[in-house]
Amino acid sequence: MTIIKVGVIGCGSIAGHRHLPEYAANQNVEIVAVCDIVEERAKEKAEKYDAKFYTKYEDLLANEEIDAVSVCTPNYLHAPVSIAALNAGKHVLCEKPMATSDAETKAMIEAAEKNGKKLMIAHNQRFVPSHEKAREFIESGKLGKVYSFRTAFGHGGPEGWSVDGADSWFFKKEKAFIGAMGDLGVHKTDLLRYILNEEIVEVAAFVDTLAKENSTVDDNAVCILKTESGIVGTLAASWSYVSKEDNSTVIYGENGILRLEEDPDYSLVIQHKNGEVEKFDLGKIQSNEDGGQNTSHVIDQFIHSLVDDTDVPINGYEGMKSLNVILAALESSETGKITKVK
Incomplete structure (x- = not known):
């Protein structure tokens, strides 16, 4: 061995x-x-x-x-x-x-x-069963043309997770560089690239510090993303979801809607255009709230x-492409303009 x-x-x-x-x-x-x-x-x-x-x-x-x-x-x-x-x-x-x-x-x-x-x-997030199945469903062509999406990742902030609590490096720009967008948003840019199997090419974003006092990094962001084939959707990343974590994604297609990690009992729900609904219990998504119980x-x-x-x-190229979407979002927020992703 x-x-x-x-x-x-x-x-x-x-x-x-x-x-x-x-x-x-x-x-x-x-x-x-x-x-x-x-x-x-x-x-x-x-x-x-x-x-x-x-x-x-x-x-x-x-x-x-x-x-x-x-x-x-x-x-x-x-x-x-x-x-x-x-x-x-x-x-x-x-x-x-x-x-x-x-x-x-x-x-x-x-x-x-x-x-x-x-x-x-x-x-x-690429290894979450509901995400893997959603990618397969889209690749199979069963969803038809993908029109739009919305994805969110938010919780109460790293003070409830980091070993240093409210004094965590997560809140210090010189050590963290970015806040909720780096902690949570980059998970979702990587996930969207994976599920849709195409690159994000343009970003318009509002990235701000609204909830955390004594923080020098962002804690709330809302972005509009456009992919290379023209799919347009939204991404939200937040450290101000104070009651319950949200780690959901919805994909809107020609033949139906995929709802991922939105229903408390079913990790993937497929709502077909003809009215039929398929529900899949594929196990819980890994979460800060599970205390590390889920691998x-x-x-x-x-x-x-x-x-x-x-x-x-x-690999490094994949990590780079997912980070570059976040860097484009920061630039968009600073300039007030739609930004092309490198």
């Missing part, structure tokens, strides 16, 4: 709820090292998973037994840490958003290609690619 020796850089909530437990549950993985600038946090995770701990990621990357790393740091460190890891000969699974600029994404891709290592971006499938997909030496399902 092939064993992939893994290190996790950053021991905050996403590492604690997703990466570390999902690595531990994978029979092809041995967690050998963890790193965090907060020593007690690194120590606690090291003891829990019987691993070495570091407080400097450079020291972890110098550990030659490590095959791959997860980069679970604040957003501004995604690119430099990932590039350093790739240059150190490690495969990399990087949390989203991939980076803070188009130039950084290209540098990450270049480092992966130069070193012959795999780079995967942790966009988990993200990201770790298993990453490790599968390493064990079998196959392409990762969400």
